[in-house]
Amino acid sequence: MFEEIKIRQEKAKAxxxxxxxxxxxxxxxxxxxxxxxxxxxxATSSIPQGDRNKILATGVTLDDVxxxxxxxxxxxxxxxxxxxTQDGIEVMATSEALTKYAWLKDYYWKAVAVDADKYTAHVExxxxxxxxxxxxxxxxxxxxxxxxxxxARGKSIQDVHNIIIAEEGSELHIITGCSxxxxxxxxxxxxxxFFIKKGAKVTFTMIHSWSPETEVRPRTAAIIEQDGLFMxxxxxxxxxxxxxxxxxxxxxxxxxxxxxxxxVVATPGSTIDLGSRAFLNAxxxxxxxxxxxxxxxxxxxxxxxxxxxxxxxxxxxxxxGLILGDRGTIHAIPEIKGxxxxxxxxxxxxxxxxxxxxxxxxxxRGLTRDESTAxxxxxxxxxxxxxxxxxxxxxMQRAVKSSExxxx
Amino acid sequence: MDKENLLExxxxxxxxxxxxxxxxLNLAVKPGETNVIFGPNGGGKTTLLMTIMGFPRYKVLSGxxxxxxxxxxxxxxxxxxxxxxxxxxxxxxxxxGVKTRDMVLACLKQDDNDALVNELAERAHMTSFLxxxxxxxxxxxxxxxxxxxxxxxxxxxxxxxxxxxSGVDLENIALIGELINEVLxxxxxxxxxxxxxxxxxxTGHILDYVNARTGYVLCGGxxxxxxxxxxxxxxxxxxxxxxxxxxxxx
Ligand SMILES: Nc1ncnc2c1ncn2[C@@H]1O[C@H](COP(=O)(O)OP(=O)(O)O)[C@@H](O)[C@H]1O
Ligand SMILES: [Mg+2]
Numbered sequence: 156m157f158e159e160i161k162i163r164q165e166k167a168k169a170x171x172x173x174x175x176x177x178x179x180x181x182x183x184x185x186x187x188x189x190x191x192x193x194x195x196x197x198a199t200s201s202i203p204q205g206d207r208n209k210i211l212a213t214g215v216t217l218d219d220v221x222x223x224x225x226x227x228x229x230x231x232x233x234x235x236x237x238x239x240t241q242d243g244i245e246v247m248a249t250s251e252a253l254t255k256y257a258w259l260k261d262y263y264w265k266a267v268a269v270d271a272d273k274y275t276a277h278v279e280x281x282x283x284x285x286x287x288x289x290x291x292x293x294x295x296x297x298x299x300x301x302x303x304x305x306x307a308r309g310k311s312i313q314d315v316h317n318i319i320i321a322e323e324g325s326e327l328h329i330i331t332g333c334s335x336x337x338x339x340x341x342x343x344x345x346x347x348x349f350f351i352k353k354g355a356k357v358t359f360t361m362i363h364s365w366s367p368e369t370e371v372r373p374r375t376a377a378i379i380e381q382d383g384l385f386m387x388x389x390x391x392x393x394x395x396x397x398x399x400x401x402x403x404x405x406x407x408x409x410x411x412x413x414x415x416x417x418x419v420v421a422t423p424g425s426t427i428d429l430g431s432r433a434f435l436n437a438x439x440x441x442x443x444x445x446x447x448x449x450x451x452x453x454x455x456x457x458x459x460x461x462x463x464x465x466x467x468x469x470x471x472x473x474x475x476g477l478i479l480g481d482r483g484t485i486h487a488i489p490e491i492k493g494x495x496x497x498x499x500x501x502x503x504x505x506x507x508x509x510x511x512x513x514x515x516x517x518x519x520r521g522l523t524r525d526e527s528t529a530x531x532x533x534x535x536x537x538x539x540x541x542x543x544x545x546x547x548x549x550x551m552q553r554a555v556k557s558s559e560x561x562x563x
Numbered sequence: 564m565d566k567e568n569l570l571e572x573x574x575x576x577x578x579x580x581x582x583x584x585x586x587x588l589n590l591a592v593k594p595g596e597t598n599v600i601f602g603p604n605g606g607g608k609t610t611l612l613m614t615i616m617g618f619p620r621y622k623v624l625s626g627x628x629x630x631x632x633x634x635x636x637x638x639x640x641x642x643x644x645x646x647x648x649x650x651x652x653x654x655x656x657x658x659x660g661v662k663t664r665d666m667v668l669a670c671l672k673q674d675d676n677d678a679l680v681n682e683l684a685e686r687a688h689m690t691s692f693l694x695x696x697x698x699x700x701x702x703x704x705x706x707x708x709x710x711x712x713x714x715x716x717x718x719x720x721x722x723x724x725x726x727x728x729s730g731v732d733l734e735n736i737a738l739i740g741e742l743i744n745e746v747l748x749x750x751x752x753x754x755x756x757x758x759x760x761x762x763x764x765x766t767g768h769i770l771d772y773v774n775a776r777t778g779y780v781l782c783g784g785x786x787x788x789x790x791x792x793x794x795x796x797x798x799x800x801x802x803x804x805x806x807x808x809x810x811x812x813x
Contacts, residue, residue, distance in 0.1 A: 513658045515618055515640055516656050516658065517658070518640045518644065519640055520644060520717060521670065521717065522641060523641050524639075524641065526669075531658060531661060534658060534659060534660020534696075535659065
C-alpha cells in the first residue's frame, strides 16, 4: 500500500510541469498554494451570511436543509461541514473516508489519472480534500445531496478531490455549487471521480458562479457499470477568466448510459473550453450529449467526443450555439468514432444568431423586440432534462433565470 | 382618410426582396366588418397581410396604411400588435424552447394565468400542445388551431387570417370556423360588434362557417374585383381565376 502511494506521488511529481492537452496554460507558481487543512465540522450557521448568499446562487442552500439528504461545504482547502439526514447515504470529507474505509484506495485516482496534467498533479501533491458521497446498495436519496466548494482566499489555488460511489441499485442525486468570494484572481482545481455500480443511477447537477479573474480546471471522470446511469448537468452563466473541462465517462457494463447536458454563457473576457466525452465499451451502452452555448462577447469551444467500441451502442451529440452581439466566438468540435460494426453514432452542430423570423413572430403577438429576444434565449437555454428530479430541474432553471437577468 | 374605417389602405406599393409585389392597392375595413380576399396563388395575398402587420421584409415603396385613424405605415410590428392588429400566419416558424403556453401568455400580456390559458386551449383543442415547443412538428390543422388560440388570447380589433382553413381536414374546419367567430366577436349581437376581420381564402370553404360582408379578388398585386363573397366564389368555382385575369385586362 505504501508502495502504491509512493508510486502515485512520484507520478504526480513527474507531471508537475505537464501542460494540459487543451486550454490555456496557467502558471500555478503565480498563485499561492494552500496548506492541507483538517476537516473543521462547524455549523453552517457560522458561515458568514454574505458567503451563504453567494453559495445560494449556485443552488446550495445552507439556511434550510430540510429539502436535502446531505450537505457538504468546503472553503478553500478546508472541509467545513458535512452532514447527512438519510440512512444509507454517506457524506464526509474524502480524507475522513480514506481513514474510515481501507478499500477506498481502490477508487482513489482510479477514474482520473494522477499524472494527466499539472493540475491533477497539483491536487495530489497538496493532499487535496473534498467530498466523499456514497449511496449504499439499493438506497435511493429522497432529496438531493448538496455540496459547495467555495474559493475564499484571493490569489490562491483551491485543490479539491471528490469521490462519488453509487453502490448496486442505488440512486444518488447531487447538486454542487462552486463559487468565489471576491474578485481577486484565483484557481480552482477539482478532481471528481464517479463510480456507478450495476443498476445504479447518479444525477449530478453542477452550477458554477465564479468571478472574472478565476481560472477553473475541473477534472472529472465516471465509470459506469451494467445498467447504470450517469447524468451530468452543468451550468455556467456568470463571468470566469478561463475554464477548461472535458469530463469523461466510460460505459464498461452492458446497457450503461451517460447523458451530459450543459448550458454555457461566455460573457466578454471569458474563455470557456468545455466538452463531454463518452466511451461506449460494452454492448448496448448509450450516450446523449446536449450543449447549449451563448457568447455575449466571450470565447467558447464546445467539444464532444463519442467513441463506440462495442456493437449495439448508440450515441448522439448536439451542440447549438448562439452568438449575441458583435464580438465573441463559438467553436463547436463534435467528434464521433466507431470502431466496430453495429454502432450508431450521430451529431448535429449549429452556430448562429437568433432567427429574425422568430423574433418577429413573437413581436406580432405584442412583445417588444427585447422581450421577444429574451423569450427566445430563455427557450434556447431551457434544456428538457429527462429523469432529473423536479427539484433539481427547478434549481437549474432558477440558476439560469437569475443569471439571465444580469445578462440580457 | 375616412374616419369611419378601422383600416384603410391607400394606393399601396410593396416590394419583397427588391421585387415589387403589390402595385397600387386600395382597401378599407369598417369596424365590426369581416371581409374575405380571394385570389390565385402568388397573387400577393400573404404579402398584403404581412405588410398590414408591418413585417420589415415587406417594404412599402409608396402609399399609406391607416389603422384607427393613425398612419401606421412606418410603425413597428409590435406596436401595431399592441394597437390592436393580430395575424394568424400561413406558415409560422418553429421557435425551439418557447412553449405554446408561453405564446398564449405573451398574447394575454400576463406572466401567469394557467386557468385562463387552459380554458382557451380547451376551446381550441390544444390542451396537449401547451407544453410543446411552438409549431414544432405541428400538423397543418394543429398550426391553424394554435394560431387561432393565440389570437383568442390576444383579442385584436383587426384579425388578419391567412388561409385559416388550408391543410385542415373537414372535421376540424367547423372548429376553425367557430374559433374565427369567437376571435371576431361574432358571438355578440350585431349592434355590439366592433371587431373586424380580413380573411384570405384560396378555396372559400370557410364561408360555410363565417359570414363575410364583402369579397375581394387580389390578383397581380391589385384588388381587381369586389362584391358579394358568395357570388365571387361561385364565379371563381365555375370559371377559375382566368376569368378574373381576363376581367382585369378589359
Ligand atoms: N420570400 C419571398 N421572396 C421572394 N418572392 C416572394 C417571397 N414570398 C412571396 N414572393 C413572391 O411574391 C408574390 C406574391 O406572393 P404571396 O403574397 O405569397 O401570394 P399569395 O399569398 O397570394 O399566394 C409571388 O410571386 C411570390 O413568388
Ligand atoms: Mg399566401
